[in-house]
Amino acid sequence: MDHGPAVQLGPDNAIRYKSKLGVILFFVYAFIYGLFVAINTFNPVIMETEIFFGLNLAIVYGFGLILFAIILGIIYNYFCTKKEDELNINTKGGAE
Amino acid sequence: MIYTASPIAIGVFFFFVLTVLGLSFYFARQTGSSKGYYTAGGTISWPVNGVAFAGDYLSAASFLGICGMIATAGYDGFLYSIGYLAGWVVALFVVAEPMKRLGKYTFTDALDSKFNSRGIQLVAGISSLVISIFYLIPQMVGAGALVTPLLGLPHYVGVIMVGSIVILIVATAGMKSTTYVQFLKGGLLIVFSTILVFSILGKGLNLKPGDNYHEFKKIEAVLSGGSVTSIADKSYAVSSQVKSGNLDFVKLDKGGVSTWWQLTGKEGNWTLTEVLSKTKTEKGEVLYNGEPKEAEKFYSVGHMTKIVVDGKEVEKTGPLGPFKFFSVIQKSGVSLFNPVTITDGEDKVTIWHQKNTAGNKILRPGLKFKIERDSSITSKLNFVSLMLSLFFGTAALPHVLIRYYTVPSPKDARKSTIVAIAAIGFFYILTLYMGIGAMVNGGMDVESSNMAAPLLAKTFGVYLFAIISAIAFATVLGTVSGLIVAASGAVAHDLMTNFLGMKLSDSSKVKAGKISAVVVGGIAIILGILFKGMNVSFLVGLAFAIAASANLPAIIMLLFWKKTTAKGITASVAVGVVSSIAIILLSPSMFAMYGWNPADAVFPLDNPGIISIPLSFTVLVVVSLFTQKSASKTA
Numbered sequence: 001m002d003h004g005p006a007v008q009l010g011p012d013n014a015i016r017y018k019s020k021l022g023v024i025l026f027f028v029y030a031f032i033y034g035l036f037v038a039i040n041t042f043n044p045v046i047m048e049t050e051i052f053f054g055l056n057l058a059i060v061y062g063f064g065l066i067l068f069a070i071i072l073g074i075i076y077n078y079f080c081t082k083k084e085d086e087l088n089i090n091t092k093g094g095a096e
Numbered sequence: 097m098i099y100t101a102s103p104i105a106i107g108v109f110f111f112f113v114l115t116v117l118g119l120s121f122y123f124a125r126q127t128g129s130s131k132g133y134y135t136a137g138g139t140i141s142w143p144v145n146g147v148a149f150a151g152d153y154l155s156a157a158s159f160l161g162i163c164g165m166i167a168t169a170g171y172d173g174f175l176y177s178i179g180y181l182a183g184w185v186v187a188l189f190v191v192a193e194p195m196k197r198l199g200k201y202t203f204t205d206a207l208d209s210k211f212n213s214r215g216i217q218l219v220a221g222i223s224s225l226v227i228s229i230f231y232l233i234p235q236m237v238g239a240g241a242l243v244t245p246l247l248g249l250p251h252y253v254g255v256i257m258v259g260s261i262v263i264l265i266v267a268t269a270g271m272k273s274t275t276y277v278q279f280l281k282g283g284l285l286i287v288f289s290t291i292l293v294f295s296i297l298g299k300g301l302n303l304k305p306g307d308n309y310h311e312f313k314k315i316e317a318v319l320s321g322g323s324v325t326s327i328a329d330k331s332y333a334v335s336s337q338v339k340s341g342n343l344d345f346v347k348l349d350k351g352g353v354s355t356w357w358q359l360t361g362k363e364g365n366w367t368l369t370e371v372l373s374k375t376k377t378e379k380g381e382v383l384y385n386g387e388p389k390e391a392e393k394f395y396s397v398g399h400m401t402k403i404v405v406d407g408k409e410v411e412k413t414g415p416l417g418p419f420k421f422f423s424v425i426q427k428s429g430v431s432l433f434n435p436v437t438i439t440d441g442e443d444k445v446t447i448w449h450q451k452n453t454a455g456n457k458i459l460r461p462g463l464k465f466k467i468e469r470d471s472s473i474t475s476k477l478n479f480v481s482l483m484l485s486l487f488f489g490t491a492a493l494p495h496v497l498i499r500y501y502t503v504p505s506p507k508d509a510r511k512s513t514i515v516a517i518a519a520i521g522f523f524y525i526l527t528l529y530m531g532i533g534a535m536v537n538g539g540m541d542v543e544s545s546n547m548a549a550p551l552l553a554k555t556f557g558v559y560l561f562a563i564i565s566a567i568a569f570a571t572v573l574g575t576v577s578g579l580i581v582a583a584s585g586a587v588a589h590d591l592m593t594n595f596l597g598m599k600l601s602d603s604s605k606v607k608a609g610k611i612s613a614v615v616v617g618g619i620a621i622i623l624g625i626l627f628k629g630m631n632v633s634f635l636v637g638l639a640f641a642i643a644a645s646a647n648l649p650a651i652i653m654l655l656f657w658k659k660t661t662a663k664g665i666t667a668s669v670a671v672g673v674v675s676s677i678a679i680i681l682l683s684p685s686m687f688a689m690y691g692w693n694p695a696d697a698v699f700p701l702d703n704p705g706i707i708s709i710p711l712s713f714t715v716l717v718v719v720s721l722f723t724q725k726s727a728s729k730t731a
Contacts, residue, residue: 012506015193022189023656029185030487037483040175040461041476044468047171047460054423058171058460059528062178066521069185073514076189080510 013087018080025072032068036061105246105562112566113261116280116573120265120273130605133270134201134585135501140275142508146515148275149499151282153180153490153516154523155231155575156238156546159285159568161636162524163552164545166531167398168432170458172465173531176637177524179483183490183640184520186648188513191491194655196500196509202582203497204590207650207665214595215666221590223646223673224494228583229619230642231493232576234635236624239572241546246565252625258569259621262576266584266613270606271502274577281574284567286519289526292549292564295556296533297421301403301428302412305538306555310395312450317346317359317366324359327368338438338445345371345438345447353386358449371449372397372433372542378442396551398540401452402429421529425455430535432458433542448542458532474700482637485705489640492647495575495582576620584612637703638680645708646672653716664720672712679704 039046039061047058131138140148158180165173198206204220236255243254265273304311316328324334324346332348337359339345344359346368354375357368372394375383384394403410404427413424433448453463462468465482466475490496500509530549534540539552553564588608592598600608627635646669653660653668680686684694685702701707 012197015197018193019655022193026185026189029182029189033182033185033483033487036178037480040465041467041480044461048456050426053419054426055419056422056426056456056459059422062171062174062528063525065178066181066524069181070514070518070521072185073188073517077510077514081507084507 011088012084014080014083017083017087021076021079025076029069029072033065036065102246102558102562104558105565108562108566109246109569112570113573116265116273116277116570117261119276119280120268123272123276124268130201130589130602130609132272133606133609134581134589135498136270136272136275138502138504140502142503142512143515144275144279145499145503145508145512147282147519148278148502149282149496149512149516150286150519150523151278151280151571151574152495152499152578153520153575154282154285154571155636156235156242156568156572158523158527159289159549159571160238160241160546161234162527163531163534163549164547165464166528167534167540167548167552168545169464170532170535171460171528172463174528175461175465175483176486177527179486180490181517181521181524182487184513184517186488187491187496188510188517190655191497191651192500192509192513193506195497195651196503196506201498201501201589202585203494203647203651204586204594206497207654207669208594208662210654211662211665213662213666216662216669217590217595219666219669219673220647220650221586221595223642223669224586224590225583225616226673226677227492227639227643227646228494228579228586229616229623230639231495231636232579232583232616232620233623233627234639235572235576235579236620237627237635238546239569239576240624240628241544242550242565242569242572246550246562246569251628255621255624258572258576259617259624262573262580263614263617265573265577266580266617267610270609271498271581274574274581275502277570277577278574281567281570282519285571286523286526288560288563288567289523289530292553292556292560293526293529293533295560296529296537296552297418298415299537299556300413300416301400301421301424301536303400303403304411305399305536309399309538310397312370314370315348315357315368317361317368319359319366324366324368336440338440340436340438343436343449345436345449347440354383355386356445356447358447369450371447373448374446374543375440376444396538396541396554397431397433397448398535398538399431400425400428400536401431404428418529422459422532425532425536426459428455429453430455430458432463432535433540435542458535477706478701478703481641481701481703481706484709485637485641485644485703488644488648488705488709492643492651493640494586494643494647495578498582498585499578580613580616580620583616584609587612587616641680641703641705641708642673642676644705645676645712649709649712649716653713653720657717657720659720659724660716661720661723663723664716664718667719668712668716671715672708675711676704676708679707 049057051057051060162173162176195206198209207220208216239258240251240254243249317324318326332350335347335349337346346357346359347354356371356373358371361367387393430453431450432453434451436447438445465479467479503509534548534552537555539548541547550565554561649668650665679699682698683702684697687697688694
């Protein structure tokens, strides 16, 4: 067999924390994305509703989903890095 | 449409290609080992990898396909942008770090890391190969579509050219050169798309998009018993009249040239409006607006019919802010060009007639996807299926997954994914401006929606057109390189080395990878020529559906369900690949492609995700539960 990581990785004590946080944030985003798909499927006319600056719900929600993904990504990275720094002090740092 | 090659465009294009090839030869000496060839030695820094991710992912489908789809179907095209980007959330939160931690060169390595199962090696290798080839088709189609306006060469030449260049890039320096080609292309694409969007906003909206824009004539007509008996402009003579549903078209002759017009109006007030037409005559001649293609009478189109700013109708707006641009379109009207096919004697005629569409309908879903009053349960399921496939497909694409092995650590994998999300997300926001910009600025070739972005750039001058076209071409090069690396890894590493157990030295592994790259590149060239004319974003949607069905259930369950067995994964991947492809082949879109009636399609959905993804999950769970004993015995 020719598997296994291409580079040597040290232990990472933050794996469980990161995995749990990742799953939580995934479900948060999936819910908001699912709501967007549901509105478009069952009542797309609502998407014409003007929200602000003359923009309708379709554009605000669509742009919002894109921006929200970026923001969640930054938040996720912040907490993961913090936890890695905290838990991997005495290891070589699997995540480094 | 007929295109004339621009020397500037040719110059920019060759400069880019030579740069890319120079990079490949420069990196060639650093890729003597299999680790260097498949993963660039795991030495790419996270910011570079992040932009390369964007360069890899923002394919012809994103740039050409989505812009084209938005230009023809408004917000419905933008739904692809949203779905493609949302998929990165799955990649970041669920897949990125574990993939880096578990795998070596390919996605199959990660999937098989706990089991050493030949079944997994076989099905996952085949799955990677199939998905990569499905994804390659639209890229090659995009290359062919681009080479015509850029270099004035036929479609097949573009496909062969891209195929050959990419084979050279991959075969010389593998993942290292592929990474830097993607980095370069990703950066350029985002920078010049931003410039294009600034140009759109700076120009604002105008009822006449440009000085050279064709003005569609209108002639008053008199009817008797539903037939046109006379028209106001006596230089034309009525030749024939054909009805298609509730649409009425009239052929007029002038100076030996026949043109088609749409009849609209009501009792006592009838108008003929010029349309675009393509006629295949009995003798096999093809006429564009009644004349041979070379006469250049077939125009790029797209204009506004009404512009309303702050409640007042105006002819033009002047520069607009990014929000004002959409708020004005929302309250205005746009002319969309819808195709209709009619028969006139022995001639087959395709007509693109204008349909005045309210801006508020263009900027919300419903023009392409049937989700409104005219919808059925099937059409709604089709929509949900597509959105599901886009969401779950990204994190399962082999060419995306292999990029996790090019960085030194899981932390770098995570950070590079965030850079990718930011870069890709920003670009996808730009697609809505570019697509709508093409729709209202005469940037539409009605025969090929894929040309919207370059044609839009052309309305701002030949320099921007040359650069945007060359970048679009580079877009294809970058993505195809990544796909071919993924496919060659699947063949040489997963199938030859792991599944077949061939004892290859490190240098032989690299050689096997390079030979595989040449073969896969050859297959991609043939398929790119065969699939000419299909919207590239639609084709990519299908590749996503196969990836989401075949790979994602296995990845998710491996990571989060301890009872997952090797047989469960093998069965799930196999069922995912087979079921999704079977549904695609039996779908209405494919029936239309075969030249059959789409209504006779065996399966009513175009996108298989809503059936094949849950099916693949279910198979994995059931088979894993039934094979617990054998799993514990093996352990």
